[in-house]
Amino acid sequence: MESISSRVAQVTPSLTLSITNQAKAMKAKGEEVYGLAGGEPDLDTPDFIKDAAIKAIQEGKTKYTPAAGIPELRQAIAAKLKKENKLDYDATQVVVNSGAKHSCMNAIIAIVEEGDEVIIPAPYWVSYPEMVRLAGGIPVIVETKEENGWKLTPEEFEENMTGLTKMIIINSPGNPTGAVYTADELKALGEVALLEDIIILSDEIYEHLIYNEAKHVSIASLSKELYDLTITVGGFSKAYSMTGWRLGWIAAPQPIADAISKIQGHTTSNACTFAQYGGLAALEQKSTFVEDLRAEYDVRRQFMLARLKAIPNISVVEPEGAFYFFVNCEKLGMKSVNLCDKLLNRYRVAAVPGIAFGNDSCIRISYCTTLDVLNEGVSRFEEFCRAH
Structure with a gap:
């Protein structure tokens, strides 16, 4: 039409x-x-997460919350990031979204302007290029090599940078390859991003599903300079088997977090209220x-x-x-x-x-x-x- x-x-x-x-x-x-x-x-x-959401419904916690999420959940996410990811975010720097997919879309809208280029290593999660196009940006697809474990090298990153490059998307652990970047590999990519202050969208939704001797590293934890350039995305879908709950989050420098909160206030408003209480239980209750x-x-x-x-x-x-x-x-x-x-x-x-x-x-x-x-x-x- x-x-x-x-x-x-x-x-x-x-x-x-x-x-x-x-x-x-x-x-x-x-x-x-x-x-x-x-x-x-x-x-x-898990039942304990279901029970927390059911209890919230029974207690009448079914109304609007602040667009960025209930304060308790934002604080719990900030505490999780400090303990597990070595990231020091204030709760005000955390925005709860309707799933990590929504988190990525909000982050891209907050940063990307018409004609901006976004570097996306391929193989990539199916939605990244489409999100960039919806924001008016230009996805720059950089093919990685099987012999490199399907991971982007600093040389490949730098070769595809232009004066229009605004953002790079890093997904570790990755969908569809299962690739996990080491701290050294992330630091090398970060050094390239720092050359032109390129924003890093770090999608870490699979952070808890790692095998062998591999370790998850949040790129924002590697230096203050990278922290200031990075939007960290996480969520509950994969590790807690909560895909249908639609609950994710971003953590970012305050101006970016405020911008994403503003976007959310005019689009979806808050993530599902009682789902947020399920997420709170996931983070606060001890479970194996x-x-x-x-x-x-x-x-x-x-x-x-x-x-x-x-x-x-x-x-x-x-x-x-x-x-x-x-x-x-x-x-x-x-x-x-x-x-x-x-x-x-x-x-x-x-x-x-x-x-x-x-x-x-x-x-x-x-x-x-x-x-x-x-x-x-x-x-x-x-x-x-x-x-x-």
Whole structure:
């Protein structure tokens, strides 16, 4: 339609949601589908978090809150950041949003002006480029290399900087690759950003899902100069299995936090009130849920790694974080959409085309499901690979 704005018209729908919905539709018809496309934990939200939200409803905590969130939750997030991330934020520098996706969108709107360039390493989470376009910015996609663990190098960053570069997006642990940047790697990228005062949007939503000897490092913790340039994004969806609760947050220098709060005041207002009390319980009540989730996912990760490495004509980099494998299928000689379409319709296995993440030679496989489903799904994927 001619009445649709050009910004929205150029945005492409989410392929990850499209594949997931297609698989769900097939299941609704009674077809057996092995879903390896999902981006959310399969475990239920812990009862103590549910109970806190239910209690809040029963106590009438169902009205508006300040746009930036209830003070108790903002304070609890600030305390978490100090303890776990070595980041000293005042509660006023924290803004609670309707999910980390909303946090990223608000941050981009707050910083990016018409024509500004935003550097996005590929493979990237599917929504980053579209968010930049919606803000009137220009996504500058920088392809990373499999041999570098799908991580951006300082040289690649600097080569793609121009006088229009306003922001860089760093996602560690990363979706779709599971890549985790070390402190030294982040410091090297930060030094490039400091050359031109480029704002760093650090998406750390998978921070608790890290394996082997890898450690999560918040880039804002590495120096006062980087702290002043960084918007840190986190949330409850992945570690606490709260995807549907839509609860995330940003922490940033005061002027940026105030700007994001202002944006939120004129768009969504506050995040869901009683969900915020669930988030507060997640942070304040002692529980082994996060560690149990991480341990369970590590079992699945190791199982999938061994199986995938035995399949001919594909390659994988061992993911150190999140819950995905980014599988290089270039030797199969198919574009990723065609590959995933055949895999779903002929072998009943749902995976996400790599083109959604900026790489048409790969597909993303998630291990957010049971070992039985993973076993059958990867067996069918192996059959597909051997047949092609």
